[in-house]
Amino acid sequence: MAKSMTRPSPKRLRLNDKSVREAAPETDRDYQIFDTEVRGFSIRILRSGSRSFALDYRFAGAQRRMAIGRWPEWTVTAARERARDLRREIDEGRDPLGERGELREAPRFSNMIDRYLDEHVPHLAPTNASDQRSMLSKLVAPHWGRKLVTEITPHDVAKLLNIIAKGRARPSKEKPNNRARKLQGPKPTPIRANRVGEVLRKMFTLAIGWDWRADNPASGFKKRIENERERFLSQDEIGKLAEALDAAKDQRGAGIIRLCMLTGSRVGEVRQARFEQFNLELCSWSKPAASTKQRKIHRIPISAEVAAIVRQRGLVVPKGNPWLFPGDTPGQPVKEIRRFWINIQKDAKLPDVRIHDLRHTFASLLVSGGASLEMIGKLLGHSQMQTTQRYAHLMDSPLRAGVDAVASMFRPRPVLVHDADAEPVDRKSA
Incomplete structure (x- = not known):
């Protein structure tokens, strides 16, 4: 008589x-x-001998099995709790295994970065x-990449x-030939932290619209004090810069620096300038939206002077090339002038001056x-008056001259005072 193939009942014990x-x-078998x-x-x-x-x-009529943890990493007491x-x-009425599956599929911060780069950054x-x-x-990604957005x-x-x-x-160069390098100690970067905070605030605002979370954890981030660097060239330094530019072999780079100085434009705007943007009869420059901040x-x-530079560039740039300062790559403007500026800094003895x-x-x-802040803001292309306010303190000098002029009108006039101990003067004999 054949033995009945019955499945052994599960073992039970405390x-x-x-x-x-x-x-x-x-x-x-496993059991x-x-x-x-x-x-x-x-x-x-x-x-295999492993235990978990x-x-x-x-749940809802279906049999489920949820893993808790491996032994001995989990003790019996901890696993039972x-x-x-x-x-x-x-x-x-909850399904913990189903919720765990949802968490696996929930968007992580790396997904948030990808979507932000695809949809917003372009x-x-x-x-x-x-x-x-x-x-x-x-x-950001090295710290939060695998974290859930929520x-x-x-x-x-x-x-x-x-x-x-x-x-x-950061690696620091000891020699100009870049052969010797060493690591400098950390340099505080509070402004960088502010920029990252602003990006995170924007990202989480978008995430709310994507229904990835309900609130913005970066909305109230602590903004660090930003001490704007203010470096202005003196008349003597401007003269040294002009001499160095005149003597430079690369007059293409010199022209870029001259336009930056004469128009107050950003170097990127000057590098990408095209002949068609200049109206030399009306003496105006229309910068396209693609090149402005x-x-x-x-x-x-x-x-x-700027019009003269544009005319001079028209004589040296090959006909048909639209760029005021064409680069070494055909059909492209100059990409960077960092090396040229380093040489100009040395020649003009202005090591701490940036473009x-x-x-x-x-x-x-x-x-x-005598220009007003409003006029300065328009010339520099500031979209917010707050940006132009950084130059407000420079107006102290003309204002102080006006105040001194008013004060001089009320200043007491000198009065001749005689010395009481001196002998009286006989005005008739005098």
Whole structure:
């Protein structure tokens, strides 16, 4: 008579570390030992000898098994408490295994970066877009890449921005030939932290619209004080710069610097200037929206000196080339003039002057000439008056001259006083 093939009933006992440790693996199957204290709680003994805790339960008519953790990383006591918590959730009508699956599919911050770069960044100016890609990949993704979007808290934002504000070590060149390098200590970068905070605030605002979370953890981030660098060239320094530009072999680079100084324009706007943008009869320059920071057409008047530079460039640039300063790559403008500027700094003995400082100098000369802040803002292409306010203190000199003029009108006139001890003067004899 053949033996009936019956499935062995599952083992049941009150689990403890001793029973789990002594349970022997079987060579042909995995098996479970169920706990008698918490319904569905078990230890699974695998053929390999590994052991892990699980909870078996039914939800909506379906049999489910949820892994809790491996032994001995999880003790029996800890796993049993976790099983009790899960059992309470099940009794309340929740499906913990289903919720765990939803979490696996929930968007992570890396997904948020990808969507932000695909949908929002392409609408930004090229330089700004490149900067945001860099800060997200180097400063944010290493910390938050695998986090769920819903997990990030205001505390996480503050912690990350604190790390960024402290700065990081950077390679420093000791010699011009770049052969010798060393790591400098971290240099504080509070302004960089502010820029990252602004990007995160925008990203989470978009995430709310995408239904990825309900609030914005970066909305109230602590903004660090930004001490704007203010470096203005003196009349003597302007003269040295002009001499160095006149003596430069690369007059293409010299022309770019001259236009930056004479128009207060950003170097990117000058590099991408085209002949068609200049009206030499009306002496005006119409910068297209694609090349301006504010992404709007910016029309400014130009001086006779600027018009002369444009005419001179028209004589040296091959006919048919639209760029005022064509680059070495055919059909493209000059890409960068950093090396040229380093040489000019040395020749003019202006090591601490940046190209952007020429823009500040242009504004300071306008102020000394009596221009209003509104006029300066229009010439520099500022979209917010707050940006132009940084030059307000330069107006102190003409204002002070006016105040001194008024004060001089009320200043007491000197009165001749005679010395009482001196002998009286005989006016008749005198």
